[in-house]
Amino acid sequence: MHIIAVFIHFVLLLLNTEESRLSYNQPKLSSCAQWNIDATTFANKSYAGTTPHGIFVDADDTFYCAKVSAKSITIRYKNSSSFISRSLYETLFLYTQLFVTTFGDIYYGSNETGCIYRLSYNGAANKSFVTQFEDMCHGLFIDLNNTLYCSLKSKHKVVSLSLNTNTSVVTTVAGNGTAGSTSVQLRHPYGIFVTSNFDLYIADSQNNRIQLFRQNQLNASTVAKNGFPNNLTLTNPTDVIVDGSGCLFIADNMNHRIVRVVATYFYCVAGCSGVSGATPDLLYKPYSIRLDSTANMYVADEFNHQVSSIEPAITSVIMSNTSVRSEQDRTTAQTISVSTSRPIFTPLTCSDGALTGSDCNISNLPCDTIQPCQNNGTCMNNNTSFLGYFCSCLPYINGTHCQFDHRLCKPDTCLNNGICSEVSNNTFICRCVGGWEGGHCETRVDYCANIKCFNRGVCLSLYGNYTCECLGISYSGVHCEITADRIQLYRNISKSFAYIVIIIMSSVVMFIVLLDILKFRFGIDPARPELNWKCRQKQIKKSKQQIAIRFIYVN
Structure with missing residues (x-):
């Protein structure tokens, strides 16, 4: 029995360890969960920047925002009322x-272009290069x-790269690189989310x-679109996340709202006026x-x-948070009881279809x-049509849904808010616009091209x-x-010492040159008398006889 207990404990430990690898939150919510109508400002322009895009909340409820x-x-941090900032000393992708x-x-x-960095923090910030993709990443x-x-x-696709190896092999996991609406195509993908089952959700x-x-599948299934589920209307969705119940939260960007998709129906949870x-x-x-x-x-x-x-x-929304940290298993189950008069969505059947x-x-x-x-085509309802409607397309656009655009100036011809004009x-x-150049406004202007920063400035x-x-x-x-001023003082002192040394060295050189001129040009050798005197003294010493002195000791 003891061995069985140890085995069960080991299995549970493995399961908890696997679960603890999630760094984000996936609270399990009831299918009728709703949120307050009014939002509060969590981070204003001073902390989030002019147009905030990149945010993250980790399993410890620490909030991150790219400014x-x-x-x-x-x-x-959780339960803190103040923000801290980590400087990157480089321009972030907008x-x-x-x-x-x-x-x-x-x-x-x-x-x-396409560069991804990692900022580690072990007592001090440490930035390192991770990889470079072929284009900018709108979702990570x-x-x-x-x-x-x-x-x-x-590029109309999603790619992946393993961080466990030193290889730089990039794999395409969604989209074939051409814009389209088939099951193997994407058109301007933004936010992405990968579940613990490795299901990849993309805001197309x-x-x-x-x-x-699905994992290792290049054919996608559509889980939310215009008309599905429950007559949903999406306009330029830019993000999608999945909660612990498998329900989707979608940032319906151009409709100015957040919607939640639960199985075969949806309902709005924020900005519901549209x-x-x-x-x-x-x-x-x-x-x-x-x-x-x-x-x-x-x-x-x-x-x-x-x-x-x-x-x-x-009222009575049962939640269990499945996103925990590795330090300990903190899976929680709690009941939130907040009275509200907001009605729960109930589908209705109308007499007029x-x-x-x-x-x-x-x-x-x-x-x-x-x-x-598509492409600003005009839709006209027509009961005699096989589809129940037909599309009237703009000039140079054709197709059943105006999907074939033959215009020179397409919405994505000029990048970065550039304006396209047919010549x-x-x-x-x-x-x-200011700051961009190139045939398609794809290159940022290098304002440092003709600028010189002095004193080794960058x-x-x-x-x-x-x-x-x-x-x-x-x-x-x-x-x-x-x-x-301090540096200028040091410079002046250094120059003064340098001038003194130069003067001394110049004087020595000039003295030597003067002696050579006197000796070889005029035959004057100031050192000759002294040399002659020393020679005579040596001769006198040699001519003197040596005297032997002997001492006799008498008792």
């Missing part, structure tokens, strides 16, 4: 996501096998859907979502310039629900400007041209 403008990561491991290592993307994730995932938005933004790729705004009940282009261990929701509220926190508000909604006042026709026409039938020009190119990083506190100024 791009300050080239730093903002951190706030849309970088963050991922924090159980060891506290922070992974992030820099402004260099590390699964239980220590595999790094990166969503390459412009421009296809307005959430794709699920309009943008800065009041507590509204969101303005929510970009990413994270949960803490007690189901508090953190939203990167992009154009409200803040990170919002939304507390759960529903063309209507839906709680008041049967929302159109259920194909054009209004699934919005099938002729086969040429175009991109007018780039020029750093910024967005629309540059700065000279001076060495220590000895130099200052825009171009490090101002020297501290």
